[in-house]
């Protein structure tokens with residue numbers, strides 16, 4: 279999986295806080311001892327951090343043999359247009375912009391017909407018409423706030439939480455979140471319930487106040503005050519609502535413990551059937567709320583018992599006012615991006631990297647915000663469906679992915695077989711895990727059907743918030759339907775699962791599923807870099823290596839802890855380990871050699887070194903990705919290795935600021951892009967031979983010192 283700094287805002291504030299904490303805890307040590315001997319370190323002193331803006335200049339004569347990343351991507355680096363909001367240029371961002379253009383093209387494509395396309399077009403019209411959005415101002419928010427204000431008893435509060443009409447965004451003290459696996463039963467699914475996201479981010483923010491907590495609080499108070507102020511609430515009323523919300527959120531933070539659960543607690547303290555939940559829920563009418571939202575018939579629930587039991591302590595008339603305040607705050611949080619331009623720009627300024635100018639949103643920002651807004655509106659499944667319909671009409675692109683993945687799986691079996699450090703039993707188990715890996719390629723197993731969604735235009739009295747409410751109801755109706763279907767196959771790729779959206783520029787391996795997801799959005803990387811007629815080598819360099827990367831995650835230090843079904847424990851809660859003890863310790867040894875090599879790198883002179891332990895699993899995956907493609911290439915006649923290696927380098931082409939690069943080093947589990955190119959490639963004979971790399975060249979690594987695990 280890849281993470282980008284411009285993706286961060288889509289997660290909750292906890293990510294901001296966490297990143298900041300990491301900054302604090304790793305910020306010291308490792309100073310600037312410039313006299314250090316660099317021989318034997320990655321690059322041997324001949325690499326520059328070519329990710330950083332200005333490091334590579336037009337006149338620099340860099341040989342491919344000395345610094346492949348800088349030399350192969352020089353043309354990209356010199357012509358890169360830096361996005362002002364993210365201070366970045368990258369193929370990932372280029373792909374994101376390309377997908378945005380395509381999504382917009384769907385909305386104006388007359389050949390896209392049918393109920394689904396019409397609903398999407400109506401939504402985009404509501405979304406894009408700023409004149410109408412401005413005319414309505416914050417008015418669309420009013421109805422939802424009034425519905426909460428009018429609650430006058432606990433039983434009305436229960437009705438509200440259960441109502442899809444009044445509470446379409448699914449707010450409450452314990453909310454249905456997703457359908458997931460039952461941890462010890464590989465073929466059974468469960469309804470995941472969770473405590474609501476908190477305004478200040480993580481639960482720990484409510485126990486111990488830090489400067490970050492205070493900053494988050496200031497921002498949250500600002501947002502609530504702004505919207506309620508515009509709706510005509512008095513200062514005193516606003517203060518009371520903010521206070522009431524924090525009282526409830528503090529209670530939630532103190533009683534919800536799920537984030538700290540180990541696997542054992544997950545099984546013994548969270549998984550239950552309807553009867554069990556009935557016995558645990560006490561004075562909190564969880565089942566009643568769920569049933570009126572459509573979950574009647576669901577018999578498997580995943581919920582933190584302690585938290586569920588604690589809710590009886592707060593669900594009373596005495597706390598009604600505070601719970602209402604909590605609901606008002608969370609309604610604003612759900613709708614805050616869906617109103618007029620003034621409020622939108624305020625939210626962008628508060629929650630996103632700023633463009634630092636008066637020119638409004640950058641292109642990159644528009645593309646990222648659009649997807650975020652579609653997600654809030656509950657329309658990502660529909661967008662994914664239409665994207666596949668328009669851009670994957672013929673099967674050429676998917677065929678290529680399928681064929682390549684099949685070839686990778688085949689050679690991977692050979693790679694595992696050839697590992698002489700592994701015992702025969704472990705090899706057999708590894709190959710079994712490989713064969714059982716669920717391959718989710720480009721297209722989810724179902725398509726979304728939004729034909730029943732009622733989307734009214736502005737002329738008909740509709741607005742974007744109403745459309746979003748409808749979109750969220752569509753999502754929840756689907757979740758409720760599958761929650762009670764005992765035959766629902768959790769290994770299927772559900773297009774309604776917005777955590778796995780195929781229009782995202784990403785690919786993922788899920789340890790808990792032993793499954794890879796290759797998103798259609800990732801194929802746009804190849805389109806963005808080379809156009810739609812990319813050669814097989816270019817495809818292999820970008821998409822092929824990434825498919826191999828995800829497969830390898832099943833066999834990295836963490837991935838190997840999960841079995842062929844994605845389990846760590848069996849039905850009797852006995853830990854499962856398919857690796858023999860001596861094989862695991864050999865693998866650990868190899869992984870720490872890899873981490874040690876990375877830790878010698880100091881990308882920016884005078885600044886900190888790489889922390890190899892942080893990035894080792896991703897590095898293992900990168901190397902496995904390249905190796906498996908090189909194995910596939912052996913059977914491809916006239917395979918152009920130069921084109922392949924250059925495409926691999928182009929995948930990670932990036933320009934960013936020094937500060938951002940240092941931040942990535944501290945907080946990201948992926949190695950820096952230029953190291954993903956240089957260190958990964960120097961492990962392989964085919965690379966060394968293609969460019970005639972010799973001892974003394976920056977890219978040379980003595981074969982005995984190679985660090986690839988697979």
Ligand SMILES: [Zn+2]
Nearest residue numbers: 279280896899
């Ligand atoms: Zn990865």
